Amino acid sequence: MTSSPPTIPTHSVKRSNKSVYMVLGCTVFAAAAQVLMKFGATHPMPQMNPSEPSTWMPFAMALLGNYQLLLGYGVQSGNALLLILALRDGELSMLYPIIALTYVWVNLLSMYFFHEHLNFWKAIGIALVIGGVALLGRASSRA
Amino acid sequence: MNKTPLSSILLVLFASLIGSFGAVFLKLGAAHLNRGFRYIVNWQLAFGIALFLGSSVPFVMGIRHGELSVLYPMVSLGYVWTLFWSKLFFNEPITKGKLGALALILAGIICIGVGGS
Numbered sequence: 586m587t588s589s590p591p592t593i594p595t596h597s598v599k600r601s602n603k604s605v606y607m608v609l610g611c612t613v614f615a616a617a618a619q620v621l622m623k624f625g626a627t628h629p630m631p632q633m634n635p636s637e638p639s640t641w642m643p644f645a646m647a648l649l650g651n652y653q654l655l656l657g658y659g660v661q662s663g664n665a666l667l668l669i670l671a672l673r674d675g676e677l678s679m680l681y682p683i684i685a686l687t688y689v690w691v692n693l694l695s696m697y698f699f700h701e702h703l704n705f706w707k708a709i710g711i712a713l714v715i716g717g718v719a720l721l722g723r724a725s726s727r728a
Numbered sequence: 729m730n731k732t733p734l735s736s737i738l739l740v741l742f743a744s745l746i747g748s749f750g751a752v753f754l755k756l757g758a759a760h761l762n763r764g765f766r767y768i769v770n771w772q773l774a775f776g777i778a779l780f781l782g783s784s785v786p787f788v789m790g791i792r793h794g795e796l797s798v799l800y801p802m803v804s805l806g807y808v809w810t811l812f813w814s815k816l817f818f819n820e821p822i823t824k825g826k827l828g829a830l831a832l833i834l835a836g837i838i839c840i841g842v843g844g845s
Contacts, residue, residue: 669773672758678814678826681751682807685833688840706843713836717829724825 604675605725607667608683614664616690618657620698625654679725686718732794739790740799743783748809750779752817797845804837 628651633644648654671680689711695701703711757773791799807830814820 665777669754669758669768670761672755673761676814676820677751677755677818678811678820678822681810681814682826682830682833685804685807685837688837692840704843706839708843710836710839710841710843713832713839715836717832717836720825720829720832724823724829 602726604671604673604680605683605722607671608680609686611664611668611671612684612686613690614660614667615684615687616694618660618664619687619691620694621653621657621660623699625651625657628653675725679721682721683718685714689714732798736790736792736794736799737802739786740802741805743785743787743790744803744806745809746779746783746786747803748806748813750776750783751806751810752776752813753779755818795845797841800844801834801837801841804834807833 628647630647630651631643632640634640668684692701692703692707692711696703753772753776755776757770757776760767760770760772787803811822811826811830815822
């Protein structure tokens with residue numbers, strides 16, 4: 586366990602760097618939430634007819650039992666909270682595009698969980714997005 | 729070969745525009761937190777989250793028709809709008825680094841869209 590002491594050098598550490606790492610964390614949360622929601626979407630659900638009250642209860646119970654979907658929403662809420670905390674300081678134009686990294690994680694996680702294949706264009710796209718986010722990170726640490 | 733209708737493109741562009749304003753309001757609302765965590769309940773944050781959730785309505789309407797490989801990357805144009813709003817509302821400089829990074833990210837998302845179709 587490392588309990589980091591609050592000894593922050595006043596000029597060597599830029600405030601915006603912490604925000605960058607927080608938004609990076611957001612992208613991992615967002616990707617995890619999307620995978621969980623994808624699992625939740627394939628969870629068998631009973632038919633629900635809004636005009637037929639007798640079908641409401643089984644649907645509500647199934648919804649509560651769809652823990653992947655609920656967990657997905659929970660992770661998504663945590664992601665929103667982390668993003669809000671990250672945006673307290675740092676530039677919006679620097680932090681917001683980092684969210685594009687979510688595409689990268691979703692593609693990699695989809696290969697593992699849903700056996701989707703990585704093709705030439707996806708690989709190029711992933712490399713370009715990583716390059717763009719790296720460029721943003723570099724620009725923010727020099728700002 | 730089904731072409732992507734203009735209405736779908738406009739709906740998805742509209743969704744990206746709403747989403748980019750969502751980011752602006754989140755940033756405005758997040759500034760309140762510097763006075764203390766209990767200030768997390770404020771109208772700017774609530775409006776920002778509402779805009780994010782609301783942007784999914786024209787997005788879903790838009791992707792009902794047309795090719796996802798064309799429409800999905802268009803959402804990422806929201807990053808471009810956000811660059812302009814950041815300049816306009818927060819006076820953040822538009823630098824070569826940010827423009828270059830955005831160009832790479834957009835090109836990457838277009839490639840991922842092509843690869844996914």
